[in-house]
Amino acid sequence: MKVEFGNMGILENGKDNKPLSLKVLQFLLLFLGLGIALSILSMCMLRFAELKNVLPVVQSRINPCFQQQNSLENWIRPLSNLHHSMNDAELFWRASFVPQMKNLPFKRTPKIAFLFLTRGSLPLAPLWERFFKGNEELYSIYIHNLPSYKPDFPTSSVFYGRQIPSQVAEWGDISITDAERRLLANALLDISNEWFIILSESCIPLHNFSVIYRYISESRYSFVSVFDDPRSVGRGRYNWKMSPVVKITQWRKGSQWFEVNRKLAVDIVTDEVYYPKFKQFCKPSCYVDEHYFPTMLHIQSPHLLTNTSLTWVDWHRGGAHPATFGKADVTDKFLKQLSEGQRTCVYNNQTTSYCLLFARKFSPSALDPLLKLSSKYLGF
Secondary structure, eight states: OHHHHHHHHHHHHHHHHHHHHHHHHHHHHHHHHHHHHHHHHHHHHHHHHHHHHHHHHHHHHHHHHHHHHHOHHHHHSOOSOOOOOOOHHHHHHHHTOOOOOSSOSSOOOOEEEEEEEOSSOOTTHHHHHHHHTTOGGGEEEEEEOOTTOOOOOOTTSTTTTOBOOOOOOOTTSHHHHHHHHHHHHHHHTSTTEEEEEEEETTOEESSOHHHHHHHHHTOSSBOOOOBOOOSTTTGGGOOGGGTTTSOGGGOOBOOSOOEEEHHHHHHHHTOOSSHHHHHHHOOGGGOGGGTHHHHHHHHHOGGGBOSOOSEEOOOTTOSSSOOOBOGGGOOHHHHHHHHHOSOOEEETTEEESOOOSEEOOBOGGGHHHHHHHHHHHTOO
16 A cells, blocks of 8 residues: 555656646747847847948948939049059040030030150259149140159149059150050040140240140141151151051151140040051051151041141251250240241141240250240240
8 A cells, every 4th residue: 555655646746747847848948039039139230230330331432423423523524633543445445435416515615735755754844834824724734754753743733643654655666656645545534625735854835825725726737747758767667568558658757746636636546447557567667656646647637737746856966866955055046046936837728937836855954044034035
């Protein structure tokens, strides 16, 4: 009987504990579920808080992009920073955009783009500073120099920050032509630039800004030196492998220091017909910079050219390069002859003695006498 009683006690205790164990297990599972739910909720709240912090930054980065695309001002306003990451192919493609509508939905003041092709510094910069002063709305400046050169213009200078992304350019090589096309392409990004002048660090203006602006803006033609030279230094440089794209009867010679309007500038940077031939067959002894631009423009747009240059140089001393003028050369008599001119040319189909706007080559030592005499003979 005791044994049975004991067994019955044990059975009765087991019956009493079983519901209690289930309740504990259910409570633990409920607690675990609540913990998991709270953890998930906390993670979501943290992510939401992070998203709220990031979203304004993302929106601030996105909004200017949309504003830039949707605002006409951003399309027509000139770039304040000329540095970009475009290669030549991308740059030339971007520069080739040409509006098809003649009536503009904004006021446009046409400017002259002064394109300086240099190796390093601009030793005659103080003279040019004086020339540009007071005409800020009518010009823009672009400088192509050796990539290794670091300019040190003060922030107050008109040349400050006007260097474009450049590459090495060597005289007589296709790289010189590339540099000039690169200058034109960068200047074309400013819709207000209408005329483009290639200059060197040794160039000086022969008249004040107003005279030069009026002379160029009122001309119906562009000033590119173009002539047929039958000598060995002319047609003798022609490579017959360039035919039939470029025939010897179309081969021309001229100066790399020229002025072109916007239409011709676009033609130059978009040229995919003649440039490849010159790059392949006009090697250093050909002096591509003396032939590519005159030949290409003569073939495409002869009716838009004066066939003369605006830049005076002196070849009378002989040699492969024109004469260079230093401090001792810059006298009253010399500048008077340059500014008044001793030649005749055709301007808008009429004969004139007003033919030259710039001159080269002037060494750094010529700066002081030029500054001293510029107001007397150059008009600024």
